[in-house]
Amino acid sequence: MMADALPTVRKTRFVCVSDTHNATPNGSFKLPKGDVLLHAGDLTNQGTFSELKKTIKWIEEANFEAKIVIAGNHDITLDTDFYNQYGMYFHNQNPEDPAKCQELLEQAPSILWLKHEHAVINLVSPSGPQTTFKIFGSPFSPAQGMWAFGYGPDEAAQLWDRIPLDTDIVVTHTPPKYHCDETRERRAAGCEGLRNALWRVRSRLAVCGHVHEGRGVECVRWDLDASNIKYKESKVIAWEDPGRDNNKKLSIVDLTTKSGNPLDNDGSAGDYSHSDTATVNIVREPVPILSPLKDGGLEAPLTSAKPSAKLGVSRIAANLLAVPTQTLPPATRGQGGTPPSQRCDLAALSGRMGRQETCIVNAAIMASSWPRSEAKKFNKPIVVDIDLPVWKKD
Numbered sequence: 001m002m003a004d005a006l007p008t009v010r011k012t013r014f015v016c017v018s019d020t021h022n023a024t025p026n027g028s029f030k031l032p033k034g035d036v037l038l039h040a041g042d043l044t045n046q047g048t049f050s051e052l053k054k055t056i057k058w059i060e061e062a063n064f065e066a067k068i069v070i071a072g073n074h075d076i077t078l079d080t081d082f083y084n085q086y087g088m089y090f091h092n093q094n095p096e097d098p099a100k101c102q103e104l105l106e107q108a109p110s111i112l113w114l115k116h117e118h119a120v121i122n123l124v125s126p127s128g129p130q131t132t133f134k135i136f137g138s139p140f141s142p143a144q145g146m147w148a149f150g151y152g153p154d155e156a157a158q159l160w161d162r163i164p165l166d167t168d169i170v171v172t173h174t175p176p177k178y179h180c181d182e183t184r185e186r187r188a189a190g191c192e193g194l195r196n197a198l199w200r201v202r203s204r205l206a207v208c209g210h211v212h213e214g215r216g217v218e219c220v221r222w223d224l225d226a227s228n229i230k231y232k233e234s235k236v237i238a239w240e241d242p243g244r245d246n247n248k249k250l251s252i253v254d255l256t257t258k259s260g261n262p263l264d265n266d267g268s269a270g271d272y273s274h275s276d277t278a279t280v281n282i283v284r285e286p287v288p289i290l291s292p293l294k295d296g297g298l299e300a301p302l303t304s305a306k307p308s309a310k311l312g313v314s315r316i317a318a319n320l321l322a323v324p325t326q327t328l329p330p331a332t333r334g335q336g337g338t339p340p341s342q343r344c345d346l347a348a349l350s351g352r353m354g355r356q357e358t359c360i361v362n363a364a365i366m367a368s369s370w371p372r373s374e375a376k377k378f379n380k381p382i383v384v385d386i387d388l389p390v391w392k393k394d
Helices: 049-061 080-089 098-106 153-160 192-201 317-322
Strands: 009-017 036-039 066-069 111-113 117-122 132-138 169-172 205-208 216-222 233-238 251-254 281-283 308-313 357-362 382-389
Touching: 009 205, 049 066, 049 098, 049 111, 066 117, 066 132, 080 098, 098 111, 132 382, 153 192, 169 192, 357 382
Parallel strands: 009 036, 036 066, 066 111, 132 169, 169 205, 205 357, 251 382
Antiparallel strands: 009 382, 117 132, 117 308, 216 233, 216 357, 281 308
């Protein structure tokens, strides 16, 4: 590519939170300024209407151009199938209406709620960076106990295969295994299937939560050359939090070129023609009525949105996990090498070798574990500055 054909990029600030569990800004934690707010799930303790209303209120009032949220395993009313089966064990005296609880998010005009789906976001404010990014969000986490959005180990590969390879930002409730996922028992509680998927996608950011003790940041450099070990990593750089010990500094990660240590990821979309993800991109204003497509996916109606959000909806929840595997994945999946060699994962590598690193962020706000026997402690939100392409052409 000619140097003058390279896209213009600008710094875009993401403020990342997760596992707020009913905590609110200006009380339990302070919300820094930024362009985009990302919430990686567990907005509540048990997903009641009152809990959700309180949380959605502060998110609606937060001053960000884009606010993107996913649910977590504690937001049980947002998983209709789970709540219909197990809700009585949580809300026996005062059962909740999942439809009314979900309407709170669906009808929140400034919030984009992702439910195992992706969207293309254009930041349109004249005073903002006017950048664009593709984001995938999912509430699922490995099943453990009686909580929502759980899946078994045999379902993980198919579940995370729905992340489009050209995704810039992945937001999941679960961490990937071995990254920001260590529990107090020193056990890696993340998902191996998600880690494998991230090797293939290599998004710029992967934001998560769920494991409160895993809060932090790791920059993973993927090994794209090894042909003998699949899904290999080259190195991991741990983050030292400048906002630690309750000082007055931000908990910030600067991945911009100006920082002198930019993320090695150009966001290249790739040139491999085969696609095994059937999705549709359309503009969504913020509450679509989803209708079935012929291929079993879902389509949202064409409306306006601020900021512009083009949504691609995957097969989700029970429908996703119920579909039979159409074909076995190729033996080269997750295998490094040099395209166009047929002995490497061509879909993941061809035209995409500029995606070398991913910054993984566990943004858990609640510092203590569930169930909490000690006093509540809170972490700061994690701020990430990153260069993204400008969508508006001068």
